[in-house]
Amino acid sequence: MIKINSQNVLEVSDLNTWYGDKKILSDINLNVSHKEIMVIMGHSGSGKSTLLRYILGLEKTKTGLIKLLDKEITNLNKKELYRLRKRIGVAFQSGALFSSMTVRENIELPLHENTELDEETIHIMSRLKLELMQLSGTESLMPAELSGGMLKRAGLARAVIMDPELLFFDEPSAGLDPITSAHLDNLILQLRDALNMSIIVVTHELESAFKIADRIIILDKGKIIITGNKKEIEKSKDPRIVNMLQRRAISNSIDAEDYLNRLTRK
Amino acid sequence: MSSRLSKESILNNLLIRLGVAGIFLYETIQSLFIPPYSLNLLLKQILFVGARSILVIIIAGLFVGMVIALQFYDTLVRFGSVSLLGSAVGLSLIRELGPVLTALMVIGRTGSAMCAEIGIMRVDNQIDALECMAIDPYRYLIFPRILAGVFCVPILTAIFIVVGIFGGYFVGVILFDVSAGSYFQNMNDTVLNRDLLMGFIKSIIFGLLIVWISCEKGFNLHLDKNGAYGSEGVSRITTEAVVIASITILFSDYLLSALIL
Numbered sequence: 001m002i003k004i005n006s007q008n009v010l011e012v013s014d015l016n017t018w019y020g021d022k023k024i025l026s027d028i029n030l031n032v033s034h035k036e037i038m039v040i041m042g043h044s045g046s047g048k049s050t051l052l053r054y055i056l057g058l059e060k061t062k063t064g065l066i067k068l069l070d071k072e073i074t075n076l077n078k079k080e081l082y083r084l085r086k087r088i089g090v091a092f093q094s095g096a097l098f099s100s101m102t103v104r105e106n107i108e109l110p111l112h113e114n115t116e117l118d119e120e121t122i123h124i125m126s127r128l129k130l131e132l133m134q135l136s137g138t139e140s141l142m143p144a145e146l147s148g149g150m151l152k153r154a155g156l157a158r159a160v161i162m163d164p165e166l167l168f169f170d171e172p173s174a175g176l177d178p179i180t181s182a183h184l185d186n187l188i189l190q191l192r193d194a195l196n197m198s199i200i201v202v203t204h205e206l207e208s209a210f211k212i213a214d215r216i217i218i219l220d221k222g223k224i225i226i227t228g229n230k231k232e233i234e235k236s237k238d239p240r241i242v243n244m245l246q247r248r249a250i251s252n253s254i255d256a257e258d259y260l261n262r263l264t265r266k
Numbered sequence: 267m268s269s270r271l272s273k274e275s276i277l278n279n280l281l282i283r284l285g286v287a288g289i290f291l292y293e294t295i296q297s298l299f300i301p302p303y304s305l306n307l308l309l310k311q312i313l314f315v316g317a318r319s320i321l322v323i324i325i326a327g328l329f330v331g332m333v334i335a336l337q338f339y340d341t342l343v344r345f346g347s348v349s350l351l352g353s354a355v356g357l358s359l360i361r362e363l364g365p366v367l368t369a370l371m372v373i374g375r376t377g378s379a380m381c382a383e384i385g386i387m388r389v390d391n392q393i394d395a396l397e398c399m400a401i402d403p404y405r406y407l408i409f410p411r412i413l414a415g416v417f418c419v420p421i422l423t424a425i426f427i428v429v430g431i432f433g434g435y436f437v438g439v440i441l442f443d444v445s446a447g448s449y450f451q452n453m454n455d456t457v458l459n460r461d462l463l464m465g466f467i468k469s470i471i472f473g474l475l476i477v478w479i480s481c482e483k484g485f486n487l488h489l490d491k492n493g494a495y496g497s498e499g500v501s502r503i504t505t506e507a508v509v510i511a512s513i514t515i516l517f518s519d520y521l522l523s524a525l526i527l
Binding site: 053056058078079082083085086088089090092093094096097098109110113114158168 | 300302387390391392394395397398399400401402406
């Protein structure tokens with residue numbers, strides 16, 4: 001069990017967001033410590049990805065407080081926000097690689113744009129990250145030539161190329177087979193141990209969450225219904241959590257006779 | 267009552283759209299002051315907007331010049347003024363047809379591709395990825411395209427006009443035996459510096475408008491509330507970008523002509 005440092009790399013308090021009149025996130029309070037792996041879980045539409053967008057400053061909020069690496073992001077101007085983002089890495093669900101660039105060009109892009117390192121050093125850094133992701137030999141391939149798992153790993157390589165202090169990973173297991181998914185889970189653990197990163201993973205894969213998380217947050221309809229470690233989650237009596245643990249669908253069963261009546265009703 | 271409300275809502279939406287497009291241009295201009303500056307990105311766009319459009323522009327310019335000469339010859343011959351053919355072809359190409367038709371060709375070939383490319387980048391989170399990598403998408407994606415548009419469209423217009431004049435020469439001088447000397451001499455006498463300046467100013471403004479409208483539609487796809495967001499959304503905004511850019515070019519052509527003349 002990893003010892004969690006008391007210094008928080010992320011603090012969110014009283015975050016409420018709306019889309020038009022509809023409330024998307026309600027009273028979100030969370031914190032992530034140094035070298036901690038925090039998993040944000042919930043079923044589709046629960047607000048996981050929206051929460052991630054607010055934490056990353058991709059959406060602006062007027063309520064609540066979001067403190068990322070000791071900076072209150074809601075008060076930052078564009079220049080300060082970009083300076084802060086150089087210290088974080090984000091791996092997107094689809095990989096979000098640029099289709100007109102090779103894998104190497106994609107991975108080296110943050111170094112080319114944000115540092116003044118020479119070409120040779122940049123090549124060495126990208127080669128090391130590709131080796132870490134077991135993607136050696138794919139440097140000159142285009143993203144369209146990669147499989148789903150390789151795309152995610154290439155996206156992850158680009159996210160960690162600047163050795164960020166905090167890594168965000170959106171849906172690492174989505175659309176992958178169990179073996180590739182397990183490989184990505186191992187990679188996330190390795191990154192925390194080898195590169196001393198704090199990691200926030202957004203997922204709906206229970207197995208993956210239990211394997212990698214120090215703490216898990218479960219969202220339902222935009223609200224945090226529980227925060228805790230694997231044991232605390234398993235002990236919960238909340239029916240929504242019990243259903244999720246037992247992989248039960250939300251009850252919307254229809255009586256067969258009623259269904260037939262509705263179907264034949266004029 | 268409901269018709270008044272609907273008019274207000276249309277006006278409201280139009281003002282919001284104009285505001286969003288204005289902010290987009292402001293952010294792009296502001297990104298000019300954020301280093302690093304990449305010559306590679308600019309050259310890549312110049313290649314795409316300019317170099318790869320040359321063949322299309324030459325073909326279009328040639329046929330437009332030929333058809334103008336044909337139409338003017340048919341009219342001028344009735345008044346015994348075929349010697350004015352060079353003036354008519356030169357003035358119509360330099361003042362109006364050159365800038366406008368080049369712009370419309372660039373919209374069809376380049377503007378639509380830019381809009382679709384940036385729209386797909388929005389759908390696939392590539393623009394968010396740039397933001398998260400601390401790379402300003404306005405500086406990285408939009409500014410080189412705008413600069414390439416402003417730089418290349420006047421050059422393409424000049425090529426269109428020159429090829430068009432020679433297309434007119436082919437029809438007038440070679441096919442209909444108009445004197446080559448009078449074709450060029452009359453053109454030289456009637457085309458003034460002011461006409462050249464008008465064509466040049468128009469082509470610069472058209473270059474800016476084409477890239478601004480095309481890129482803005484793709485970039486702000488997520489703000490578009492008119493329909494689906496994915497591939498259908500990209501297809502819809504690409505069509506919209508082509509239609510809006512074409513109408514804007516025709517409208518601003520009239521406006522600029524009225525201002526300059």
